[in-house]
Amino acid sequence: xxxxxxxxxxxxxxxxxxxxxxxxxxxxxxxxxxxxxxxxxxxxxxxxxxxxxxxxxxxxxxxxxxxxxxxxxxxxxxxxxxxxxxxxxxxxxxxxxxxxxxxxxxxxxxxxxxxxxxxxxxxxxxxxxxxxxxxxxxxxxxxxxxxxxxxxxxxxxxxxxxxxxxxxxxxxxxxxxxxxxxxxxxxxxxxxxxxxxxxxxxxxxxxxxxxxxxxxxxxxxxxxxxxxxxxxxxxxxxxxxxxxxxxxxxxxxxxxxxxxxxxxxxxxxxxxxxxxxxxxxxxxxxxxxxxxxxxxxxxxxxxxxxxxxxxxxxxxxxxxxxxxxxxxxxxxxxxxxxxxxxxxxxxxxxxxxxxxxxxxxxxxxxxxxxxxxxxxxxxxxxxxxxxxxxxxxxxxxxxxxxxxxxxxxxxxxxxxxxxxxxxxxxxxxxxxxxxxxxxxxxxxxxxxxxxxxxxxxxxxxxxxxxxxxxxxxxxxxxxxxxxxxxxxxxxxxxxxxxxxxxxxxxxxxxxxxxxxxxxxxxxxxxxxxxxxxxxxxxxxxxxxxxxxxxxxxxxxxxxxxxxxxxxxxxxxxxxxxxxxxxxxxxxxxxxxxxxxxxxxxxxxxxx
Numbered sequence: 001x002x003x004x005x006x007x008x009x010x011x012x013x014x015x016x017x018x019x020x021x022x023x024x025x026x027x028x029x030x031x032x033x034x035x036x037x038x039x040x041x042x043x044x045x046x047x048x049x050x051x052x053x054x055x056x057x058x059x060x061x062x063x064x065x066x067x068x069x070x071x072x073x074x075x076x077x078x079x080x081x082x083x084x085x086x087x088x089x090x091x092x093x094x095x096x097x098x099x100x101x102x103x104x105x106x107x108x109x110x111x112x113x114x115x116x117x118x119x120x121x122x123x124x125x126x127x128x129x130x131x132x133x134x135x136x137x138x139x140x141x142x143x144x145x146x147x148x149x150x151x152x153x154x155x156x157x158x159x160x161x162x163x164x165x166x167x168x169x170x171x172x173x174x175x176x177x178x179x180x181x182x183x184x185x186x187x188x189x190x191x192x193x194x195x196x197x198x199x200x201x202x203x204x205x206x207x208x209x210x211x212x213x214x215x216x217x218x219x220x221x222x223x224x225x226x227x228x229x230x231x232x233x234x235x236x237x238x239x240x241x242x243x244x245x246x247x248x249x250x251x252x253x254x255x256x257x258x259x260x261x262x263x264x265x266x267x268x269x270x271x272x273x274x275x276x277x278x279x280x281x282x283x284x285x286x287x288x289x290x291x292x293x294x295x296x297x298x299x300x301x302x303x304x305x306x307x308x309x310x311x312x313x314x315x316x317x318x319x320x321x322x323x324x325x326x327x328x329x330x331x332x333x334x335x336x337x338x339x340x341x342x343x344x345x346x347x348x349x350x351x352x353x354x355x356x357x358x359x360x361x362x363x364x365x366x367x368x369x370x371x372x373x374x375x376x377x378x379x380x381x382x383x384x385x386x387x388x389x390x391x392x393x394x395x396x397x398x399x400x401x402x403x404x405x406x407x408x409x410x411x412x413x414x415x416x417x418x419x420x421x422x423x424x425x426x427x428x429x430x431x432x433x434x435x436x437x438x439x440x441x442x443x444x445x446x447x448x449x450x451x452x453x454x455x456x457x458x459x460x461x462x463x464x465x466x467x468x469x470x471x472x473x474x475x476x477x478x479x480x481x482x483x484x485x486x487x488x489x490x491x492x493x494x495x496x497x498x499x500x501x502x503x504x505x506x507x508x509x510x511x512x513x514x515x516x517x518x519x520x521x522x523x524x525x526x527x528x529x530x531x532x533x534x535x536x537x538x539x540x541x542x543x544x545x546x547x548x549x550x551x552x553x554x555x556x557x558x559x560x561x562x563x564x565x566x567x568x569x570x571x572x573x574x575x576x577x578x579x580x581x582x583x584x585x586x587x588x589x590x591x592x593x594x595x596x597x598x599x600x601x602x603x604x605x606x607x
Contacts, residue, residue: 012121013128022129022345026337030157037121038161041114045107045165052103053170053319055096057177060315062093064308071303107166115158122154126344134349135415136376141343144230149340156333156340163326171323178316185305186295189288193313196284197320200277204324207273212331214266221259228255277324281317288313350417350435358437361426363391364522364553366412371421373411381407382576384421389569391426394554396564398594399573405557408573409525412555414438425523443521447528449512451500456485457492459500459511463519471518478544479514481507506534513541517548524549526556530563538563561598570594 014022017036023029034042069086127150138146175197183190232239232248239248292309295301301309366389374380381404389395397405410416412423414430422429430438443463451459460475461467472492476482484507488494500508513529529545530538542563558564565584572580572587572594580587580594587594 012124014125015128017125022341024341024345026156026160026334026341029337029341030160033118033121033125033157034161038114038118041110042161042165044110045114045162046169048103048107048110049166049169050173052100052107053173054177055100055103057174057312057315059093059096060308060312061181062089062096063311064304065089066093067307068302068304111162114161118158118161119154122157123150126150126153126340130344132348132351133346135410136349137346146344149343152336153340153344156337159329159333160337163330167323167326171319174316174319178312181308181312185308186301189291189309192284192288192291193316196280197316200280200284200320200324201327203280204277204327207277208324208327208331211266211269211273211328212335214262214269215332216335218259218262218266221255221262225252225255225259228252277321281321285313285317350414352434353432356432356434359425359428359430359433359441360437361441361522363426364441365389365391365424365426366523366553366555367424367427368408369422369424371411371423372419373407373416374419375416380576385576385578386421387571387578387581389553389555392551392553393569394549394556394567395569395571396556396558396567397571397573398558398561398564398597399579403573404576405573406527409444409527409555409557412525413442413444441521442523442525443516443519444525445509445512445516445527445529449500449508449515451496451503451508451511453495453498455490455493455495456488456511459496460492460514460518463515467518472514475514475517476511478517478547479510480541480544481510481514484510510541513544513548517544522552524552524554526554526558528557528559530560561601572597 017032023032066086066089069083069089073083073086130146130150175193178193179190182193228248228251232252239245289310292301292306296303296306368385368387371382371385373382385404385408397408399405407416411418412430414435418431422431424430425438425441452462457469457472460472464471469492473482476485476492485492485494494502496503496508496511500511503511509529516524526545530541546566554567556564556567561584564570568583570580570582570584570587571578572592574593580590580592582590588598
């Protein structure tokens with residue numbers, strides 16, 4: 001299947017934005033997308049919101065004039081035509097309603113266009129950044145959590161953008177109109193409006209901050225329960241084998257108790273918060289209406305003014321109430337987005353250098369020069385290791401677990417940076433070259449091959465996007481997986497399941513070998529490449545592997561020494577040092593550590 005690039009924004013990368021630094025705060029992250037991708041969308045949201053609320057804010061004024069005209073009408077039954085001014089203001093009121101509703105629909109239309117694009121753009125941005133992290137990053141973070149944060153981030157971005165461009169602007173507009181109308185008629189009413197709004201919003205901010213803390217506590221409890229459930233369900237066979245159901249139920253009960261307690265605390269707080277806010281709103285409206293009635297009774301305000309004040313106070317109270325509710329969303333989504341940014345956009349551990357050049361491989365000679373390396377936890381692996389592999393040479397790395405075999409391969413693939421020394425391929429230091437060109441020059445068949453939840457065809461063709469069906473089938477035949485593929489109901493289109501769970505271990509490994517055949521890279525790494533195969537299939541695969549090795553530089557890691565007896569050079573490592581070096585026959589004659597390991601495997605465990 002051709003590897004075609006989707007259209008914008010699905011193919012967006014974090015490198016498509018100016019500046020080398022990724023925003024570190026939630027608001028600066030949203031502004032990055034607003035400035036460079038969605039500026040006109042946000043302007044459109046703001047304009048439609050202003051017009052919609054501005055027209056709605058003029059409704060009390062129209063009502064005031066309608067009531068005034070009605071008061072001026074002659075007594076019922078006196079006859080006469082309907083005053084022209086009454087018809088005009090009635091038409092104005094209807095026009096305001098229609099126009100306000102139209103701008104509301106326009107705002108929804110802009111949101112309909114903006115939200116899907118923003119969602120795709122943010123996810124593409126974060127995914128492109130995430131996938132350039134080093135293997136150590138992925139080893140230290142749950143993949144499910146990373147995926148969840150990437151899915152949550154665009155929702156938070158859209159909510160924050162909507163609150164600013166829609167809700168906040170609307171309340172500013174309605175307050176400005178309300179103040180203008182009230183101040184023109186009765187300045188004291190304008191003062192009441194400003195004072196109540198300020199107090200209400202300040203208290204709402206304080207309430208929301210505390211509510212977000214409680215909400216996060218509940219979210220953590222729910223995540224912990226989800227982790228317990230997934231852990232127990234994924235290990236159902238283990239629970240059954242060790243009669244551990246009661247223990248698992250007790251663990252889950254403790255988690256559920258904490259979740260229930262946090263949920264009750266949050267709900268109780270929300271009830272109290274809503275009660276206080278609702279009562280404050282009622283008090284404001286009652287006070288303003290009561291003050292208006294008092295003014296009417298003392299002849300300082302007309303009935304028309306009363307209608308305007310009543311409708312205006314109701315409009316302001318409703319919108320301030322709505323904004324206070326959105327404040328809770330604001331703080332919650334700021335926290336969610338900040339957490340996602342902090343987790344995903346940490347500085348890359350091993351980025352390509354600024355002047356990185358592509359690696360050019362002709363023969364595939366590998367030289368390790370006096371390297372030193374230790375893991376972050378303080379475990380030292382190499383202190384001055386050197387070795388040289390000629391172009392086209394087949395070498396094996398053997399030794400006890402923890403001797404440094406896999407670490408050496410990871411350093412060759414630049415999964416970690418060296419503390420000292422260098423590794424060269426065809427005389428080129430791999431540190432300053434592009435990681436893509438380095439990975440492109442090396443084909444790897446790992447002990448536990450990774451498979452996508454896709455078809456067998458897609459998994460094999462991943463090594464060479466756009467490969468023909470015949471090329472894929474030919475690679476499968478060489479890896480001795482063509483026959484088992486044909487036995488599957490869907491053939492090459494059969495989906496292998498998550499991590500290849502629908503295939504056996506041997507089948508997964510053969511798919512990985514087929515993928516290496518198709519990649520056709522000059523350097524081949526075999527990390528226990530036949531460890532999941534039965535002896536008969538392993539023998540058949542060995543013939544194919546030798547065909548694959550032809551003309552390539554090969555590094556093979558093996559604990560089962562029968563698989564590397566034909567290698568040209570065997571390195572026996574222990575404690576990060578090369579203890580022995582030579583062919584299989586040479587090392588047997590040496591009668592050292594390799595020979596003892598060989599004798600143990602060919603019969604040393606038998607009485």
